[in-house]
Amino acid sequence: MTDIRTIEGDFTSGKGKYTLVVGRWNSFVVEHLLEGAIDTLRRHGVDQKHISVVRAPGAFEIPLVCKKVAARGDVDAIIALGAVIRGGTPHFEHVAGECTKGIAQVSMEYGLPIAFGVLTVDSIEQAVERSGTKAGNKGVEAALSALEMVSLLGKIG
Numbered sequence: 001m002t003d004i005r006t007i008e009g010d011f012t013s014g015k016g017k018y019t020l021v022v023g024r025w026n027s028f029v030v031e032h033l034l035e036g037a038i039d040t041l042r043r044h045g046v047d048q049k050h051i052s053v054v055r056a057p058g059a060f061e062i063p064l065v066c067k068k069v070a071a072r073g074d075v076d077a078i079i080a081l082g083a084v085i086r087g088g089t090p091h092f093e094h095v096a097g098e099c100t101k102g103i104a105q106v107s108m109e110y111g112l113p114i115a116f117g118v119l120t121v122d123s124i125e126q127a128v129e130r131s132g133t134k135a136g137n138k139g140v141e142a143a144l145s146a147l148e149m150v151s152l153l154g155k156i157g
């Protein structure tokens with residue numbers, strides 16, 4: 001194994017410009033994802049002048065906002081944050097599906113890492129658990145993924 005050339009990202013450079021695209025719905029949860037993501041970027045050496053936040057109305061709008069941000073061509077990664085909680089609307093599945101699919105499409109279209117930090121959960125309790133309590137913080141996970149992808153893509157060239 002040790003002789004096999006392996007390319008992988010790391011978390012040490014602090015390089016890159018990051019935009020967080022954040023849905024306003026369920027802000028009592030999403031603000032904790034945002035705090036966790038920014039804290040993670042900062043603790044991995046990203047200067048705050050290289051971090052920006054763009055607010056979208058809800059998860060459904062996140063892909064289009066990501067597309068507009070990607071089209072500017074001035075960031076190395078986007079971190080999409082939001083929370084879709086079942087019961088909020090009969091359109092729950094639609095909102096969650098369009099958000100997931102749209103983010104993946106934009107990422108592929110622009111060759112740009114978009115970390116997926118949109119919670120899709122059955123209850124407010126689950127959302128709270130995944131936004132900084134007993135089941136971790138999806139914003140932190142998404143920021144780590146963005147950092148790793150920026151590093152990895154930089155090495156692949």
Ligand code: INI
Pocket residue numbers: 023024025026057058059060061082083084085086087088089092095
């Ligand atoms: N948007 C969310 O981000 N989370 C939700 O839980 C949610 N629910 O449940 O309705 C939600 N709906 C709004 C949607 O994202 C759009 O903003 C809205 O449909 C207007 O286009």
